[in-house]
Amino acid sequence: MVRKGSAGTGEGVPPMLRSAETLLAALHAAPSVLIIANAAGEIVYRNKAADELTRRAVGQHGEQAMLDLRNGMKRIMETATDFPLTTHIPTEVNGRKLYGGVTIDRFPGGFIFTWSDETEKVEANELVNSLVTELTRASSELAEAGRQLADAAGQSAERADAISRNSSEMAESIREIAGRVTSATTSTDTAVASARSTANSMNQLQGSSQEIGNVTKLIIAVAEQTKLLALNAQIESARAGAAGKGFAVVAAEVKELAGRSAEATQQIIGMIKAIQSESLQAVDGISGIVGLIENIAEQQTMIAAAVEEQTATSAEMSGGMHAVAESATAAARGAETVLAAAANLREQADRLRQLTT
Template identity: 40%
Template sequence: MRFDDLPMALKLFAAPAIGLVALVAMAVASHQVVGGITATAKDVGEVRFEATAELLSASSELNGAAKDLYYALAAATAGGDAKASVALLDGVVQRMGKAKEAVERAKDRLPDGKTKAELATVGQDIDKLGQPVGFVKDMLGIDAQSAVSFLEPLRASLQGVQDRLNAAASHERTTAATAIKDMDASATSTQTLSTIIVLAVVLGVAAIALVIVRALKGSIDRISGATEALAAGNIAVNIEALARKDELGAIVGALDVFRANLADRDRLTREQAEAEKRAEAEKRQASLRIADSLESSVHSLVERLNAAVQQLAGNARGLSDQAQVGQERTSVVDRAVTEANGNVQAVASAAEELSVSFGEISGQVTRAATMATNARVRVEESTQQMERLQSQGDRIGSVVRLISEIASQTNLLALNATIEAARAGEAGKGFAVVASEVKSLATQTAKATEEIGGQITSMQGATREAVAAIAAIQQTVNEITTISSAIAAAVEQQEAATREIARNVQMASQGTAVVAENVAGLQAIADITHRSSDEVLSSSQVLGSETSALSASVSKAIASLRAA
C-alpha cells in the first residue's frame, strides 16, 4: 500500500505515537535502573554501614574487656584485694555479653555469605571465653597466683576474636565501596543511553513529521494546481495521476467529475451552436450544479482535514504535557538526591569529629604512659634509697655488736677488779666500789646495746620488706606502662578505622553528586522533548493554514465557475 493511500488520521498520528511509545519505553527502563541504584544504596546504607557499626561496637566492647583483664591481672599480681579483681572480671563478662549482642545484630543484618558464617563462629567463640573467665574469677578467691597464670592466655584469645571482628568490619567496608563504584558505573551508562535514546526519538519524530507534512503539502499543492487549471478551463489536466484512497482522494474524484462536466460542456457547445442561448442557459445551470456539488464535497473534505489537523495538534499538546510532567518529576528526584547528599555530608562530619575524639584519647593515653614512666623512675629512686638505708642499718648493727662486745669485756674486767679488790682486803675497798660501778655501767651498756640491737634488727626487717614492696610496685608500674602502650596502639587502630569510615562516607558524597549531575542531564533531555513537541504543534498549525489556503483556492475556483 502506498503512503498516499493511508488514512489521513493515521498519517497525522504516526509521528507523535512513535515518540510517545519511545518515551514510555525509556521511562520504564530508567525506572528499573533507578530502582536498582536505590536498592544498592539501601544495601550500602542500611545493611553494610550499619553492620560495620555493630562490628566496631563489638570490637570496642572486647577492647574494654581486654583493658579490664589487664587491670585484673595487675591487681592480682600486686597482691591487692581479690574483690577488686573479681569486680573487674565481672565487667569483662558484661562487656563480652554486649559484644556478643552486637555481633548477633550485625549477623542478622547481613545476607548469607562468608562474613555471616564467620560472625556465627565469632559469637560462639565469645560464648566459649565466658567459662574461662568464670573459672579465673573463682580461682582468685582460692589461689590468686595460679589464677594470674590463666589471665594472659585468656587475653590472647580475646585479642584473636577482636582481630577477626576487625577483619570482618574491613571486609564489609570493602564490599560497600565496591557497591558504590558499581552504582556510579550504572548511573553513568544510564545517562549515556538515555541521552542517545532521547536524541534518536526527537530526531526520528521530527523527521517523520517533516516527511508527513511535506508529503501532505505536496499532495495539496498538486490538487490545488489541478483545481486552478480546471477552473481556468484546462480539461487536459491528468486527474488519474492524482488518484489516491485517502480523504484527499474524494477531492480528486470530484475534480474528475468536474473535468468530465467541462468536457461535456464543450461538446454540447460544439454540437448545439445553433441554440447558443438555450445551450448557454443549460451550461449555466450545469455549471451551478457542478459548483454546488464541488463546493459541498470540498468543504466536507476540508472539514475532515481540519479535524485531523486538530487531532495532531492535540496529540502534540499531550506530548508536551507529558514532557513537562517528566521535568517536574526529574526536579523532585533532583531535590531528593540533594537532600541525600546533605545527609551523607552530615555523616562525614560526625566521622571526622569521632576521629578528632580518638586523637584526644590517644593523647591522654600517651600522657598516662608518660606518667607511668615517671612513676617507674621515682620507684627506682626509692628502691635505691631503701637499699642505702638497709646498708646503713647493717653498719649500725655492726657498731652495736662491737659496743656489746666492749661492754662484755668491760664487765669481765670489772669482775676481775672486784676479785682483786677482795684479795687486797681493806686497801682495795675503794677500788672495789669503782669496779662495782664500772660493772653496773657495763651491765646497763649491754642491756641498752641489746635493746638497740633488737630495734636495729626490726628496722632491718622492715627495710627488707619495704624494698620487696617497692620492687613489687616497680613491677606493677612496668606492667602499667606496657598496658598503656597497648592501649595507645589500640586507640591508634580505632582512629585509623574512623578515618577510613570518614573517607568512605566522603566517597559516597561524591557519588550522590554524580547522581545529581545525571538527574540534571535527564531534566535537560525533558526540556528538549518539550521543545520538540512544541515544534510538532507548530507544524500542525502550519498544516492547518495550508488547509485553509486549499479551501480558499477551491472557493475561488467555484466562484469563478459560477461567474462563467
C-alpha cells in the same frame, strides 16, 4: 480561466468537454483515483488510476480486503447525510488491520469518490503515536528519577558534610586524648623510676641495717668482756682489802655500765630487726607497685597506639566523607542534566505529536 458550468446545462463548459466521449476520456486519464457509483451504491465506473490501485491492493492484501472495502463504501453511501465526507474504512485480513482512506461526494443520480491504501500511513501514525506515548512516559519517569536523584544527592551531600564535621571533631578529641595519654605515660614512667629508686634505697637500708646489726653484736661482745673484767676487778679489790675499796667501787660502776650497754644494744638489735622486717615488707610492696605501674604503662602505650590508629582512621573517614560530598554534588549536577534531558525529550515528543496530527 476555467469556469464552472451550471448543472444540467452546457453553459460555460468548454467545447472540448461538451462531448461525453471526450469527458469520459479525461476522467479515465486523470492521475487521481476516481470511482462512480449509482444511487444504490453499485460501482459503475473506475478510471485507469483506480484500476491500477485495485490491482496493487488485491496483490498486496487479497480480494477479501477489496470486498470489505467496497462493502464499507456502500454502507457509507447508504447512511451518510453530510457530503463531501472523508473517512477511513478499517478491515482485517490474516490478523492484520487494513485501512482504506475514502473521500465521497454526492451528485444527482449517484456518488463519486476516491480512495487510497492508508494502511501504512495509519500504521505509521499509530507507531508514532505509540512512540510519542512511550517518549512522554519515559520523559516523565526520567524527570521523576532526576528529581529523586537530585533530592537523594542533596541529602547525601548534607549527611556527608555532617559526618565529615563530626569526624573532624572526633579526630580533634582523639588527638586531645592522645596527648593526655602520652602525658600520663610520661608520668607513669617517672613514677616507675621513682618507685625503683625507692626500692633501691630500701635495699640499701636493708644492707645498712645488717651492718649496724653486726656492729651491735660487736658491742655486745665488748660489753660481756667488760663485765667479766669488772667482775675480776671486784675479786682482786676484795683480796686487796682496804686498799682496794676505791677500785672496787669503780669496778662496780664499770660492771653496771657494761650491763646497761648490753641492754641498750639488745634494744637496738630489736629495733634493727623490726626495721629490717619492715624494710623487707616495704621492698616487696614497692616491687608490687612497680609491677602494677609497669603494667599500667604498658596498657597506656597500647592505648596511645590505638588512639593514634583511630586518629588516622578518623582522618581517612573525614577525607572519605569529603569525597562522598563531592560525589553527591556531582550526582546533583548529573540530576540536573537528567532533568534537562527529560524536558528536551518531552519537547521532542510534543513536536512529533504535532507533526502526526
